[in-house]
Amino acid sequence: MLVIDPNLCIDCGLCETACPANAISHDLNSKLKWIEHNAKYAQIWPAINQMIEPLPNAEKNAKLENKEEHFDATAFDEATENSVADEK
Numbered sequence: 001m002l003v004i005d006p007n008l009c010i011d012c013g014l015c016e017t018a019c020p021a022n023a024i025s026h027d028l029n030s031k032l033k034w035i036e037h038n039a040k041y042a043q044i045w046p047a048i049n050q051m052i053e054p055l056p057n058a059e060k061n062a063k064l065e066n067k068e069e070h071f072d073a074t075a076f077d078e079a080t081e082n083s084v085a086d087e088k
């Protein structure tokens with residue numbers, strides 16, 4: 001998963017059509033929780049500034065219906081804490 005910093009996004013909409021997993025939406029009314037999630041992790045996770053290979057689980061996750069139901073913020077927080085600890 002990656003996040004987009006909502007403070008840097010200019011709402012051009014290009015990513016919404018380019019995302020192969022249909023995971024990006026600019027429907028603000030139903031996505032406020034995701035904006036908060038993006039804002040939080042955009043400050044913590046490293047910036048991606050070059051194209052990389054898809055992650056091992058990308059194809060499987062792209063096919064998931066109702067992705068929101070599979071999202072576990074606790075797992076992201078634990079993984080982030082472990083990653084930060086590894087960097088020290």
Ligand code: SF4
Pocket residue numbers: 004008009010011012013014015016
């Ligand atoms: S491509 Fe997406 S994230 Fe980037 S500025 Fe446009 S709408 Fe925002």
